[in-house]
Amino acid sequence: MTEQPTAVLMLSLGGTIAMTGGAGGVVPTLTAEDLIAAVPGAADTGIDVQVQTFCQLPSASLRLDDLTALAALIAERTTTGDVDGVVITQGTDTIEETAYLLDLLHGGDAPIVVTGAMRNPTQAGADGPANVLAAIHTAASPTARGLGALVVFADEIHAARYVRKTHSTSGGTFRSPNAGPLGRVVEGAVRLLAYPPHRLTVPLAAVTRTPRVGLHTVTVGDDGALLAGAENLDGLVVAGFGVGHVPQLLINQLTALAAxxxxxxxxxxxxxxxxxxxxxxxxxxxxxxxxxxxxxxxLDSYKARILLHTLLAAGADHDIIAAGFAAAGGTGEPAHWPWAQHP
Incomplete structure (x- = not known):
């Protein structure tokens, strides 16, 4: 019997990787079909790549509701056995947030691989095709199964929970400061050098609301004026100085908010x-x-905001949120995660 080829679903969201010339600059116009057609060697991999244009937006305009709907589509396609892995192409501005939200909402073993480009297709040295090919190899690899959402860029493989965009223009922008990359794609093969210690996921069915979560970055001389109205939010992340310090002028406001x-x-x-x-x-x-x-x-402030959003969206109270952050932030036991952790 002839073995079925590995199937990968590629979903395009827009971003730099999908941009072409427009009035005054580039705009996202390329479809998923256009993107895969521009990848040298894609047809020679033996991987059945199915493509779908999910949306055509700069990633700065993606909404959390859009990403929850994306997670639902991924769950539908991967749980039926239709596909073995998923590739997401999108703008790099929000990859670190998108990937972590998908990681939290993906309970299956099929890899979700997020990638994009720093150079658009009209520029010399456009990196999109190489990143897409490496992402396809990763999504199709049995080695990547069970790792949740990954970011693959410049042949490096990063865990969604650790990765950050660290440079506004460099092709090597994605780094994982606290952990380093999990591995690399070498000659089309996934070579892992490290593994995340565990996976923590929130059941997609539990996500029933869209909370408003703010992020306040403290600065020298911060008098709290920008915190006005924060009591109307559902949750707040504060990015403090150093190891978690704020100006004394903010203490009373933060105490009242935390109550x-x-x-x-x-x-x-x-x-x-x-x-x-x-x-x-x-x-x-x-x-x-x-x-x-x-x-x-x-957890950095952007990951913390995504986690707080997800926990609130699933109806978590203060105690559950505290336990969730202890588990996800590496200061508590994974067993204290509010939902049964991924095996």
């Missing part, structure tokens, strides 16, 4: 954890935690 909505404390640095009990001055990490703020551990 009514979940307020999560992160670091604005983007690498390293928020501490728990090293400093004790007013506005320090230990002072803020005593006032009800929830530490994000190793």
């Amino acid at each position: 009514t909505i979940p307020v999560v404390l992160t670091s604005r640095i983007g690498a390293g954890p928020v501490l728990e009990a090293t400093y004790a001055f007013p506005g320090s990490e230990s002072d803020l935690r005593q006032r009800g703020l929830i530490g994000a551990g190793f």
